[in-house]
Amino acid sequence: MNGRVARIELRRSVAPWAGALVPVFALALLYLIPGPWAWDTVRWTEQWTSLAMWTRSLLVFLWPLVLGLGALQGLRDHRSAMGELLTSTPRPAWHRAATLAGTIALTLVAGFALLLVVGGAQVLAGGAYQHLGWLPISLVAALALIAAAVLGMGLGRTLPSPLTPPALTVAAFVFTNLLRTAEGPAIPSPAAPNRLVLLSPAVSQVREVLLTLSAPVHLGQTLWLLGLAATGFALLAAATRRGRLLAVAPVLAGSVLALLVLPSDPRRTYVVDTAAAAMVCEGRVCVTKLHEARLHDLAGPGEKALRLLHGALGARAPVEIRESTGLRDLLDTPERSRTAVLVDFGDGAIGKAKGEELTRALLGQGLAPACAPRSEREGGSMSDIVAQDIAAAWVLGDLKPLPGTAQDPDRQTARALPVWKRFRALPPAEQRARIDAVHEAALACGDSGALDQLPGGASR
Amino acid sequence: MTRAVSAADLAPTTYAWQIRATGLKVRVGGNRMAVDGLDLSLGTGVHGLLGPNGAGKTTLIRALATVVRPTAGSLELLGESAGGRGEHRALRRRIGYLPQEFGYYKRFTVREFVEYMAWLKEVPKADVPGAVQRAVERVGLADRADDRMKALSGGMVRRVGIAQAIVNDPAVLLLDEPTVGLDPAQRLRFRELLQELGRDTCVVVSTHLVEDVAAACTDVVLFAEGRLVFQGTPDELAAAGGPEHVGDSPLERGYSALLAGSGRERGSW
Amino acid sequence: MRWLTLYSRSRQMPASFAATVIAAVGMWALGRGGGGSGAASASGSGPGDPQFAALALTAGVAAASVGLGGQDLALDRTAAIRWVPRRAAHVLLAAAVVAAVALAVRTLGDEMAGTEFIVRDSAGLMGLAALGAAACGGAYAWTLPVLWTAVGLFVPPPTNTPTRVAAWLLLPPGTPTATWTALTLTATGTAAYALAGPRGRHVA
Numbered sequence: 001m002n003g004r005v006a007r008i009e010l011r012r013s014v015a016p017w018a019g020a021l022v023p024v025f026a027l028a029l030l031y032l033i034p035g036p037w038a039w040d041t042v043r044w045t046e047q048w049t050s051l052a053m054w055t056r057s058l059l060v061f062l063w064p065l066v067l068g069l070g071a072l073q074g075l076r077d078h079r080s081a082m083g084e085l086l087t088s089t090p091r092p093a094w095h096r097a098a099t100l101a102g103t104i105a106l107t108l109v110a111g112f113a114l115l116l117v118v119g120g121a122q123v124l125a126g127g128a129y130q131h132l133g134w135l136p137i138s139l140v141a142a143l144a145l146i147a148a149a150v151l152g153m154g155l156g157r158t159l160p161s162p163l164t165p166p167a168l169t170v171a172a173f174v175f176t177n178l179l180r181t182a183e184g185p186a187i188p189s190p191a192a193p194n195r196l197v198l199l200s201p202a203v204s205q206v207r208e209v210l211l212t213l214s215a216p217v218h219l220g221q222t223l224w225l226l227g228l229a230a231t232g233f234a235l236l237a238a239a240t241r242r243g244r245l246l247a248v249a250p251v252l253a254g255s256v257l258a259l260l261v262l263p264s265d266p267r268r269t270y271v272v273d274t275a276a277a278a279m280v281c282e283g284r285v286c287v288t289k290l291h292e293a294r295l296h297d298l299a300g301p302g303e304k305a306l307r308l309l310h311g312a313l314g315a316r317a318p319v320e321i322r323e324s325t326g327l328r329d330l331l332d333t334p335e336r337s338r339t340a341v342l343v344d345f346g347d348g349a350i351g352k353a354k355g356e357e358l359t360r361a362l363l364g365q366g367l368a369p370a371c372a373p374r375s376e377r378e379g380g381s382m383s384d385i386v387a388q389d390i391a392a393a394w395v396l397g398d399l400k401p402l403p404g405t406a407q408d409p410d411r412q413t414a415r416a417l418p419v420w421k422r423f424r425a426l427p428p429a430e431q432r433a434r435i436d437a438v439h440e441a442a443l444a445c446g447d448s449g450a451l452d453q454l455p456g457g458a459s460r
Numbered sequence: 461m462t463r464a465v466s467a468a469d470l471a472p473t474t475y476a477w478q479i480r481a482t483g484l485k486v487r488v489g490g491n492r493m494a495v496d497g498l499d500l501s502l503g504t505g506v507h508g509l510l511g512p513n514g515a516g517k518t519t520l521i522r523a524l525a526t527v528v529r530p531t532a533g534s535l536e537l538l539g540e541s542a543g544g545r546g547e548h549r550a551l552r553r554r555i556g557y558l559p560q561e562f563g564y565y566k567r568f569t570v571r572e573f574v575e576y577m578a579w580l581k582e583v584p585k586a587d588v589p590g591a592v593q594r595a596v597e598r599v600g601l602a603d604r605a606d607d608r609m610k611a612l613s614g615g616m617v618r619r620v621g622i623a624q625a626i627v628n629d630p631a632v633l634l635l636d637e638p639t640v641g642l643d644p645a646q647r648l649r650f651r652e653l654l655q656e657l658g659r660d661t662c663v664v665v666s667t668h669l670v671e672d673v674a675a676a677c678t679d680v681v682l683f684a685e686g687r688l689v690f691q692g693t694p695d696e697l698a699a700a701g702g703p704e705h706v707g708d709s710p711l712e713r714g715y716s717a718l719l720a721g722s723g724r725e726r727g728s729w
Numbered sequence: 730m731r732w733l734t735l736y737s738r739s740r741q742m743p744a745s746f747a748a749t750v751i752a753a754v755g756m757w758a759l760g761r762g763g764g765g766s767g768a769a770s771a772s773g774s775g776p777g778d779p780q781f782a783a784l785a786l787t788a789g790v791a792a793a794s795v796g797l798g799g800q801d802l803a804l805d806r807t808a809a810i811r812w813v814p815r816r817a818a819h820v821l822l823a824a825a826v827v828a829a830v831a832l833a834v835r836t837l838g839d840e841m842a843g844t845e846f847i848v849r850d851s852a853g854l855m856g857l858a859a860l861g862a863a864a865c866g867g868a869y870a871w872t873l874p875v876l877w878t879a880v881g882l883f884v885p886p887p888t889n890t891p892t893r894v895a896a897w898l899l900l901p902p903g904t905p906t907a908t909w910t911a912l913t914l915t916a917t918g919t920a921a922y923a924l925a926g927p928r929g930r931h932v933a
């Protein structure tokens with residue numbers, strides 16, 4: 001590749017636009033529009049894997065746009081009526097194609113890297129779990145962008161009509177959008193066949209932070225995208241009808257190989273990052289490697305809560321505090337345990353609390369573990385949290401609402417106060433029995449809720 | 461990148477004519493022979509290619525530029541057959557070509573465009589900046605070299621077209637209607653440039669304008685219906701016509717005389 | 730009539746029209762064929778999922794927007810015709826055609842979307858395309874409507890006015906924010922294009 005010519009293309013082709021479009025649109029969306037990417041534990045700058053997955057999920061619309069920009073570039077020779085002059089020159093067409101594709105690949109990678117640098121600086125500052133397992137996710141994303149640009153250029157050159165760029169963009173957009181994967185289920189599940197869905201470079205939005213993509217997915221998608229890029233390049237360089245027909249071969253080969261490699265089952269697509277999910281403990285308090293940075297703040301209040309729980313429940317008290325790693329569907333009942341207080345940092349009552357407040361939340365969670373899940377996407381239920389308020393108050397002696405959730409603290413107090421007053425009026429043994437009942441009901445998550453076990457707590 | 465023609469540059473020429481066509485036929489479209497059995501030999505000098513519209517001038521030039529492949533007959537350029545398959549890579553490095561419809565990248569500056577074309581013509585990397593500057597100066601666009609192409613007037617665009625054609629110091633220079641859009645002063649300057657180039661290059665200029673031929677060409681090729689009608693000096697062309705023939709100048713009268721003689725000029729235009 | 734025929738041909742209207750019809754029928758078929766649950770991660774699926782209608786209208790507008798450029802700008806600019814009303818009519822007519830195609834496809838059977846939804850979205854999107862043509866030229870006019878649709882489909886269900894504006898395309902008919910956004914886009918787009926015309930081409 002000739003440096004001077006590459007510099008000309010860098011200035012005069014769509015390369016700078018393509019390079020600017022990726023970070024500008026991505027950052028505008030991530031910062032200006034409030035969405036799940038800005039929510040605490042699943043925030044795009046919270047963990048390396050989240051950063052990689054969120055930026056990759058943006059390909060839903062970045063990928064079609066880059067394809068369209070490529071097609072615009074592919075129309076250049078036709079619009080400029082340069083065909084005649086180009087045919088008379090000695091340099092093989094693929095040199096020209098390579099220079100153009102090279103510059104656009106360069107700016108696209110630079111643009112995407114800028115996006116990762118902006119996010120990565122914040123991930124670094126935030127004390128995330130340091131690892132490199134996220135890198136393939138982003139490398140495939142960069143490859144997808146390059147493949148889109150090159151394929152767009154090839155198709156634009158092959159079908160030189162002003163309709164080609166918008167038609168390609170909209171078609172690609174329909175493709176990525178129909179093959180979007182719903183993040184609601186425990187394992188993000190598509191409606192279409194899994195292998196087909198994996199041909200779309202976009203991934204599900206982040207809900208379960210422990211999930212990452214499996215190696216066969218990376219491999220299969222790489223093969224498919226390389227096939228796409230090779231076809232695009234061949235179309236860009238082809239001079240004859242036969243060359244254009246032959247250009248279809250790489251994408252066919254790529255898709256066949258990819259379909260052989262790609263997993264058919266969503267459960268082998270999105271897999272738990274076992275290294276990140278490994279437990280690190282301080283005393284009896286354990287969190288995942290992913291959230292190790294939170295361990296220190298949790299350990300003190302956690303130990304205190306365990307002591308108080310032992311005092312309250314005796315032998316039946318949970319003996320450890322552990323971060324919940326079970327995957328569950330959206331709105332599904334969280335994991336239960338008799339021996340451990342299971343915490344989920346997505347639950348604002350625990351995730352956002354510190355010190356005494358955290359001890360109170362852990363007591364509530366230990367005595368009356370919530371049945372309705374609480375996370376950035378799930379609001380939990382008022383009766384769950386009121387039961388926790390009262391259970392914690394029983395141990396600590398004073399009633400205080402738990403902040404940080406979707407349930408308004410004042411409304412919690414309004415709901416809890418009458419129950420608390422009647423509960424306090426009971427003899428101590430009866431109080432103890434009621435709390436035992438609350439504990440059992442919360443663990444069972446049956447028809448009869450935790451709060452129903454308290455006087456006046458039954459829902460009207 | 462090294463230039464593969466260096467050996468050819470240094471060796472004594474092994475060909476008598478830069479362009480040599482024998483029985484050349486070129487088909488365009490379905491089955492129309494735009495060039496139909498042409499025998500032509502052109503050496504160093506400026507050759508004016510004259511002929512009525514549809515005579516096949518553009519097709520001939522495109523064949524000479526290796527853009528279209530001859531259907532039959534033989535075509536030798538710089539001693540190398542240009543008829544067969546293959547990329548003619550070494551040959552194309554030594555050809556300069558300005559198509560009739562000169563397309564260009566509008567976002568490029570003049571210098572960038574000529575440089576890009578120099579790269580496509582595989583001019584040795586080290587020579588490119590100098591060659592580009594020289595070509596741009598020769599067409600008088602040095603002061604507009606860093607302007608975008610889309611900001612240029614039609615005549616300037618045409619001159620960029622000439623600059624890109626000469627940037628590789630071609631041994632065969634093919635110019636299809638180069639003076640379209642040039643104002644009279646530019647045309648004068650262009651004729652001087654042609655004469656200068658014709659000293660060591662085989663220049664083929666296709667044109668409608670007989671006066672361009674008179675002023676700048678060492679040789680006239682008159683072409684009609686795909687066949688050679690006349691080849692000789694401008695003076696010989698002028699001598700062919702008499703007062704009874706249509707035209708405002710001796711050359712024009714000679715032109716009409718020869719075409720009328722070949723019985724090929726039809727219609728009033 | 731002859732003027733109209735030439736004008737429409739010079740702006741690739743037959744091809745654009747064909748693309749519009751294909752897109753509308755294609756999205757109708759996809760929307761009917763149980764595709765509704767496929768993409769409905771954030772917005773939630775169900776009958777009358779507006780994304781297919783929105784995509785069909787976006788495709789139609791993108792195809793129609795190609796005609797906003799014209800073949801030869803210099804010629805268009807110098808031609809002694811009063812361009813302002815004609816250009817405004819072009820934009821509004823294109824929106825009407827896109828809406829009409831969607832409405833016609835609806836008669837095939839399945840309810841893709843309500844009439845108000847189709848009219849509102851096609852008008853707003855076409856205004857956006859006209860704005861794009863005035864700002865960046867006819868060849869790039871499609872980028873604005875496509876981008877806005879892309880963002881609208883990506884963001885979670887809106888909760889406040891800025892996000893409602895961002896997702897106006899997908900909101901149910903009768904939502905004031907969406908209606909006003911569409912009206913504003915139609916008006917500004919048509920006015921900008923009528924007065925300024927398409928901007929000269931950049932990449933060539």
